[in-house]
Amino acid sequence: MNAKNGMSGSPTGKMKIVIIGGSGRIGSRLAKVLGDKGHEVIAASPSSGVNTVTGEGVAEALVDADVVVDVANSPSFEDAAVLEFFTKSGKHLMPAEKTAGVRHHIALSVVGTDRMLASGYFRGKMAQEELIAASEVPYTIVRATQFFDFAAAISKTAAQGKTITVPPALMQPMSSDDVASMLADVVHSEPHNGMVEIAGPEPIRQDEFVREYLAASGDEVTVVADPKAMYFGSAVNDRSLIPGAHARHGKVRYKDWLKETVAMAHAAK
Numbered sequence: 001m002n003a004k005n006g007m008s009g010s011p012t013g014k015m016k017i018v019i020i021g022g023s024g025r026i027g028s029r030l031a032k033v034l035g036d037k038g039h040e041v042i043a044a045s046p047s048s049g050v051n052t053v054t055g056e057g058v059a060e061a062l063v064d065a066d067v068v069v070d071v072a073n074s075p076s077f078e079d080a081a082v083l084e085f086f087t088k089s090g091k092h093l094m095p096a097e098k099t100a101g102v103r104h105h106i107a108l109s110v111v112g113t114d115r116m117l118a119s120g121y122f123r124g125k126m127a128q129e130e131l132i133a134a135s136e137v138p139y140t141i142v143r144a145t146q147f148f149d150f151a152a153a154i155s156k157t158a159a160q161g162k163t164i165t166v167p168p169a170l171m172q173p174m175s176s177d178d179v180a181s182m183l184a185d186v187v188h189s190e191p192h193n194g195m196v197e198i199a200g201p202e203p204i205r206q207d208e209f210v211r212e213y214l215a216a217s218g219d220e221v222t223v224v225a226d227p228k229a230m231y232f233g234s235a236v237n238d239r240s241l242i243p244g245a246h247a248r249h250g251k252v253r254y255k256d257w258l259k260e261t262v263a264m265a266h267a268a269k
C-alpha cells in the first residue's frame with residue numbers, strides 16, 4: 001500500500017497517531033484502544049506541553065505523524081471563548097499538519113451542528129469543521145450524538161433550584177466507549193474527505209434522558225419538559241439532535257450503562 005495514500009504508516013500497519021485532547025474523556029479511551037493495537041500514540045494536550053490555541057509544542061508533536069485525531073474541547077463554553085478556541089486551534093493545527101505530511105486528520109464534532117447555529121458552542125464547532133474542510137489535509141469529520149454522561153452537563157445548565165427544564169426533543173445518545181471504538185475504526189480507514197455520523201442504538205426524549213440519569217444518581221430533582229426551552233442557546237425539535245439514515249450505531253444501551261456505572265457509583269457512596 002502506498003504510504004501517502006493508504007492507511008498503513010509502515011509495512012506492519014503500525015502508525016504514529018497524535019491525539020489532540022488525548023487526556024480527555026474520549027481522548028484517553030481512544031489512546032488505550034489504539035495503544036492496545038500496537039500503534040505509537042501521542043496523547044497531546046496542554047498538560048503534556050501541546051497547546052493548539054497558542055501553537056506551543058504542536059509542530060514538535062506532529063513530526064512523523066501519520067494520523068491526527070482532534071478530540072480537544074474548549075475549557076469554557078462561553079460563546080466568544082468557544083469560537084476563539086476552535087478558530088485558533090484550527091489555524092495552528094491544519095497548516096502544521098500540512099507541513100508535517102499528516103495523511104489523515106480526524107475531528108470529533110456533534111450531530112446537528114449546522115442546525116443549531118443560534119448556539120455559540122455550535123458556531124465554534126462549525127468554525128472548526130470549516131477550517132478542516134478548507135485545509136489541504138485529507139480528513140474525516142466524525143459527528144457524534146451526545147455522550148451518556150453529558151446528561152450531567154445538560155442538567156447543570158438547565159437547573160433552577162430543584163427544577164430542571166429541558167426541551168423534550170428526541171436525541172440518540174451514546175457511550176464514550178462506543179465513541180472511542182468507532183473513532184478507532186475511522187483511524188483504520190481511508191479519509192472520507194467529508195462527514196460521517198455516529199450515534200447510540202436507540203432514541204430517547206431529552207427530559208427522559210436527564211430524568212433517568214438523575215434518578216440513577218439519587219438526585220431528587222424535578223425534570224420538566226418544555227418545548228420552548230433552549231438547548232445551549234438554540235431551539236431544538238425532534239430532528240435537531242438525531243442523525244441521518246447513514247449513521248453508524250454503537251452497541252451500549254443507556255439503561256445498561258446507567259445500571260453499570262451511575263447507579264453502581266451511587267450505591268458505593
Ligand SMILES: NC(=O)c1ccc[n+]([C@@H]2O[C@H](COP(=O)([O-])OP(=O)(O)OC[C@H]3O[C@@H](n4cnc5c(N)ncnc54)[C@H](OP(=O)(O)O)[C@@H]3O)[C@@H](O)[C@H]2O)c1
Nearest residue numbers: 021023024025026045046047051052072073109146147150
Ligand atoms: N459531550 C458530548 O456529549 C459530545 C458529543 C459529541 C461531540 N463532542 C465533542 O467531543 C470532543 C471531546 O469532548 P470530551 O468531553 O472528551 O472533552 P474533555 O474530556 O473535556 O477533554 C478536553 C481535552 O481537550 C484538551 N485541551 C484543552 N485545551 C486545549 C488546548 N489549548 N490545546 C490542546 N488541547 C486542549 C484537554 O487537555 P488537558 O487535560 O491538558 O487540559 C483535554 O484533553 C469535543 O470536541 C466535543 O465537541 C462532545
